[in-house]
Amino acid sequence: MDTTEQTIKLTQYAHGGGCGCKIAPAVLQEILKTNTTPLFSEKLLVGNSTNDDAAAYDLGNGTALISTTDFFLPIVDDPYDFGRIAAANSISDVYAMGAKPLMAIAILGWPVEKLPVAAAQQVLEGARAICAEAGIPLAGGHSIDTTEPVFGLAVTGMSETGHLKKNNTAREGDLLILTKPIGAGILATAQKRGVLTAAHLDILTRQMTQVNKIGEQLGKIEGVHALTDVTGFGLAGHLTEMAESSGLTAELNYSKIFVTEGVKEYISQKIVPDATYRNWNAYGSKISFEPGVDVMEAFTLLPDPLTNGGLLIAVSPSAADEVTALLDGNGLGVFIQPIGCMVGKKEKVIVVKP
Numbered sequence: 078m079d080t081t082e083q084t085i086k087l088t089q090y091a092h093g094g095g096c097g098c099k100i101a102p103a104v105l106q107e108i109l110k111t112n113t114t115p116l117f118s119e120k121l122l123v124g125n126s127t128n129d130d131a132a133a134y135d136l137g138n139g140t141a142l143i144s145t146t147d148f149f150l151p152i153v154d155d156p157y158d159f160g161r162i163a164a165a166n167s168i169s170d171v172y173a174m175g176a177k178p179l180m181a182i183a184i185l186g187w188p189v190e191k192l193p194v195a196a197a198q199q200v201l202e203g204a205r206a207i208c209a210e211a212g213i214p215l216a217g218g219h220s221i222d223t224t225e226p227v228f229g230l231a232v233t234g235m236s237e238t239g240h241l242k243k244n245n246t247a248r249e250g251d252l253l254i255l256t257k258p259i260g261a262g263i264l265a266t267a268q269k270r271g272v273l274t275a276a277h278l279d280i281l282t283r284q285m286t287q288v289n290k291i292g293e294q295l296g297k298i299e300g301v302h303a304l305t306d307v308t309g310f311g312l313a314g315h316l317t318e319m320a321e322s323s324g325l326t327a328e329l330n331y332s333k334i335f336v337t338e339g340v341k342e343y344i345s346q347k348i349v350p351d352a353t354y355r356n357w358n359a360y361g362s363k364i365s366f367e368p369g370v371d372v373m374e375a376f377t378l379l380p381d382p383l384t385n386g387g388l389l390i391a392v393s394p395s396a397a398d399e400v401t402a403l404l405d406g407n408g409l410g411v412f413i414q415p416i417g418c419m420v421g422k423k424e425k426v427i428v429v430k431p
Contacts, residue, residue, distance in 0.1 A: 085196050087151035087159055088269045090188065091225045122238070123174070127245045128318050130173040130305055133236070141238045145170040148184045148229020152265050152384050153282060156196040160203025162285040163228045166308065166385035168211050171234035172289040173306040173388060175242035175296020178211050178234045183218030186227035200228050210288050240296040242304035244315075245322035247391035251302055252415040253327065254400060256291065257284060257387025259312050259378055260340030266350045267343045277339040284337060285385045291407050292388055298403070300396020307386035310356055313379035313427060315389060317360045320419065320426050323391075327427045329379075329417040331370050336378060344377050356380035360426075369431035379429070387412070391419060 109125065122141055123133040131145035147167040151159045164181070171178040183204060187197045201215070208215045208230075215230075264281040267273040273281070295301050303323065307315045312334070320327040357380045364379075366372050392400050401413035417430075 085156060085192065086154040087156060087192075087196075087226055088154050090191060091150035122241065123243060127243065127322050129244045130170040131176075131234070133174060133241055135238060139238055141176070141236050141241050143171050143174050143176045143234035143236060144231075146184065146229065146231040148227055149384070151226055152285070153268065153278075156199035157203040158282050158286070160200035160228060161207050162282070162385060163200075164204035164207035164230055165286050165288050167230035167232050168207065168213075169289045169292070169306045169385055171232050172292025173242070173304055174234070174236060175240050175292060175301070175304055176234040176236035177293045178213045178232055180213050180216045181208055181230040181232045182216055183220075184227070184229045184231060185218060185220040186223030186225070187220065188224055188226060189222050192226060200226075204228070204230065207286065207288060211290065236296060242296050242301060244303055244305040244319050247303035247319055247323040247325055247419050248393065249325055249419055249421055250394060251391040251419040252394055252397055253316070253329070253417040253419065254390040254392060254404070254412065254415050255307065255312065255334070255387045256289070256390070256404065256409050256412050257287070257307075258335035258337040259307070259383060259386070260337040260381055261285060261383050261386065262311075262350045262353065262381040263340050263343050263348055263377070264337060265384070267348050270348065272343070272346070272348070274339070280338055287385070289385070289388050291403065291409065294403055295388065295390060295400070298392070298396055298399055300393035301390055301400065302393060303391035305389050307383050307389050309352065309382045309384070311353070311380040311382055312386075312389070313364060314356050314360055317363055317426050319389065319391065321363070323419070324422055325419045326421065326423040326425065327417055328420055329427055329429045330415075330431075331375055331429050332431055333414055333416045334378075335412065340378070341374075344374065349377055350382055352382040353377065353380045356382065363426040364429060365425040365427070366429045367431060370429050375429060
């Protein structure tokens with residue numbers, strides 16, 4: 078990478094970054110309201126009614142076509158890493174359906190009068206690197222001149238219909254497993270404010286560029302009843318969607334949740350993304366805390382907006398050993414301990430235990 082790109086700080090050209098750019102859940106529900114009767118199709122297996130990670134369409138031959146798109150403003154300063162993170166985050170939506178990605182097309186908005194074209198080329202190079210890791214081509218795309226840099230992918234995938242995983246099919250008694258730590262949104266905010274250390278930036282970048290390839294294998298495990306990835310609405314938001322749409326309550330063991338290294342140091346400096354407050358205002362009334370939980374810390378971490386966060390798995394206890402063996406075999410053995418479980422519906426959607 079040449080010195081021109083090294084001096085660019087992409088986050089200074091954007092008002093937000095990563096999945097923290099998502100429109101707040103409550104506002105999004107207002108936007109999605111319609112008086113128009115949706116076009117019904119028996120072949121549409123997953124649409125937008127359940128806030129799932131991708132759409133799924135039955136091809137009629139035992140397979141389902143998966144379609145998704147995701148894009149956002151820069152969450153890191155380096156253009157190449159921005160491309161890698163955005164691509165990994167977009168492809169994750171296919172893995173979160175238990176499916177296999179097939180190809181991607183790019184979505185690029187670039188302020189050509191503010192930022193060099195060479196930096197945009199590096200964004201695409203980063204995306205190509207992640208697509209190669211996922212084993213898919215970056216097959217095309219579309220670009221426009223914008224006031225802020227924007228990048229992401231539209232991804233097409235495929236799954237056997239019997240292996241398709243949804244976010245609203247958890248069952249009572251399911252164990253909850255999360256394949257990455259939380260808190261990355263706090264580190265990203267620290268970087269934007271210029272206080273993130275080089276060591277913590279490296280940790281943040283590695284986590285956000287880690288491809289959730291294990292999702293395709295999780296799709297083949299019958300005892301995995303529900304699956305989603307944790308992104309802009311935070312662990313609490315995506316777990317709320319899973320539990321509420323499944324007609325259940327999630328009991329979350331706070332002490333079992335892994336937190337990204339260095340995060341609590343920045344919490345002590347009161348570094349919190351703006352999206353954390355928007356997230357909490359949207360669903361905080363659905364969450365209760367038992368005595369012994371550090372509520373102020375939990376308020377900062379559970380709604381923290383993640384970018385390319387981990388896969389949240391609801392798995393039957395009878396299949397837990399199969400899932401943990403899969404995690405262990407893919408270098409994710411540290412995350413095999415469940416962080417909670419699904420129970421019968423209670424007054425609150427999530428109950429946080431110590």
